[in-house]
Amino acid sequence: MVAHDAAVSGVPRPHLRAFAERFRGRLFEPGDAGYDEARTIWNGVIDRRPGLIARCAHPGDVQAAVRFALEHDLRTSVRSGGHGVAGLSLCDDGLVIDLSAMRSVRIDGDAGEAHVEAGVTLGELDRAAQALGLAVPAGIVTHTGVAGLTLGGGIGWLTRKYGLTVDNLLEAEVVTAGGELVRASEDENPDLLWGLRGGGGNFGVVTSFRFRAHPIGPTVVAGPILFPLERTAEVMRAYHDWAAEAPDELTTILNVRRAAASWVPDHLQSVPVCIVIPCWCGPIEEGLAVVDPIKRLGPILDLCEPRPWLEHQAMFDGSVVPGWHYYWKSVELDAMSPEAVDVVVDRTETITSPRSYTIAFQLGGAMARVDEVDTAYGARASGFDVNLNAVWLPEEAADTATHVGWVRSLFDALEPMARGVYVNFLGDEGQDRVRSAYGAETYDRLAELKARVDPTNLFRSNQNIPPAS
Numbered sequence: 001m002v003a004h005d006a007a008v009s010g011v012p013r014p015h016l017r018a019f020a021e022r023f024r025g026r027l028f029e030p031g032d033a034g035y036d037e038a039r040t041i042w043n044g045v046i047d048r049r050p051g052l053i054a055r056c057a058h059p060g061d062v063q064a065a066v067r068f069a070l071e072h073d074l075r076t077s078v079r080s081g082g083h084g085v086a087g088l089s090l091c092d093d094g095l096v097i098d099l100s101a102m103r104s105v106r107i108d109g110d111a112g113e114a115h116v117e118a119g120v121t122l123g124e125l126d127r128a129a130q131a132l133g134l135a136v137p138a139g140i141v142t143h144t145g146v147a148g149l150t151l152g153g154g155i156g157w158l159t160r161k162y163g164l165t166v167d168n169l170l171e172a173e174v175v176t177a178g179g180e181l182v183r184a185s186e187d188e189n190p191d192l193l194w195g196l197r198g199g200g201g202n203f204g205v206v207t208s209f210r211f212r213a214h215p216i217g218p219t220v221v222a223g224p225i226l227f228p229l230e231r232t233a234e235v236m237r238a239y240h241d242w243a244a245e246a247p248d249e250l251t252t253i254l255n256v257r258r259a260a261a262s263w264v265p266d267h268l269q270s271v272p273v274c275i276v277i278p279c280w281c282g283p284i285e286e287g288l289a290v291v292d293p294i295k296r297l298g299p300i301l302d303l304c305e306p307r308p309w310l311e312h313q314a315m316f317d318g319s320v321v322p323g324w325h326y327y328w329k330s331v332e333l334d335a336m337s338p339e340a341v342d343v344v345v346d347r348t349e350t351i352t353s354p355r356s357y358t359i360a361f362q363l364g365g366a367m368a369r370v371d372e373v374d375t376a377y378g379a380r381a382s383g384f385d386v387n388l389n390a391v392w393l394p395e396e397a398a399d400t401a402t403h404v405g406w407v408r409s410l411f412d413a414l415e416p417m418a419r420g421v422y423v424n425f426l427g428d429e430g431q432d433r434v435r436s437a438y439g440a441e442t443y444d445r446l447a448e449l450k451a452r453v454d455p456t457n458l459f460r461s462n463q464n465i466p467p468a469s
């Protein structure tokens, strides 16, 4: 029998009651008021029915939940922001350790640091940090959870200037697979800190993080510049050298799709487009000069201008609404080569949903200068992270296979050019894909760490790295 695979329904009621008495947060069992809301996560495709959701109020609750799982050998998962696309934060019949109510953020302006509990979302962290003119490098959608994003790496608009989220992770408080509360920092449990910097949720339940924060904004030069799809190859030829030679202050994202957003004027809605989105986080005048060559290519819409950092951070929120249906695949590429661009344009012509899209994050800069062995993050040398995202509405569920098929066909065409994958964009795709996110050396080192800190693989409802034998 697999360890830690029992259902909560097998736990004797007096034991459940004893657990409830020492638990300060909220517990949800099937049939309880709030249970369905508590098992709802970002991807509306996911419909898992946990046996018990333990919404923790403080680290002591997390310890109690881990010990309860050990005592009854329960199947266990860990949920924070609930944005993992594969829905591994929920487990059928088992125990969900839910951090989503642990929401405190404290910014220490003098030290330039952020103290963040595991249930905090990116938007909450951004708002608290910006109040003091600071930001922690993280992702590009405000409702994403800080915890899962950090543990896998964390790429976004500040990656090239200040590195990945994990490059700014100074310390974490962690409940181990034995139920102990420990600190992971350069001085205490440094090997655990190394694993948390990219190794995902394999090594314990993180209850809080301490991050380095940097001066940003309040204004950046940022926003979408739209070109018709048929001009993509030409635009990408100009983009290629421009982006490659740009200073670290510039990060760009490319988005290829049918235009659809509140900021798209009526006459351009649903038009197939290639969107170049620069974000410049340095002096404004310099930024305007840097983005000028792309603006001069003659776009059909140009919204790249000085704007508040917080506003820019929310620009994609309306494209990835919680509860819609999603299927993702992802590849890391050295470059947006003409071959890769041709494939994306070709498949966009036959895109099956007006909400689906390809998005490419430009990498490099500060993140690429960190030594591969310093953190568990596996893909520092990639030029671009490219996500192929099918998006459709719950009422279109009958068309699921069509939308999933569109992503798979695009993935099959791009995969021969790929150099791996970013673990946070993986679906439930099996061990080889997890290994390819890290590369053999880092993966083996992670498996050895796992064997030391979670030898029975309690934490395995994740992008799992089984313990080395």
Ligand SMILES: Cc1cc2nc3c(=O)[nH]c(=O)nc-3n(C[C@H](O)[C@H](O)[C@H](O)COP(=O)(O)OP(=O)(O)OC[C@H]3O[C@@H](n4cnc5c(N)ncnc54)[C@H](O)[C@@H]3O)c2cc1C
Binding pocket: 042, 078, 079, 080, 081, 082, 083, 084, 085, 087, 088, 089, 090, 099, 118, 138, 139, 140, 141, 144, 145, 146, 147, 148, 149, 150, 151, 152, 153, 154, 155, 156, 200, 201, 202, 204, 205, 206, 207, 320, 424, 425, 461, 462, 463
């Ligand atoms: C709309 C959207 C936008 C995104 N944008 C970006 C982006 O710009 N940049 C980027 O890098 N990624 C991005 N991602 C990917 C994101 O980093 C992952 O989906 C991440 O797992 C989300 O974390 P979460 O806490 O919200 O998710 P959850 O589903 O709660 O957690 C995902 C997994 O992380 C682990 N985990 C979560 N919390 C803890 C914890 N406290 N302790 C231990 N393990 C834990 C668990 O294994 C869990 O299964 C995006 C995802 C979505 C859905």
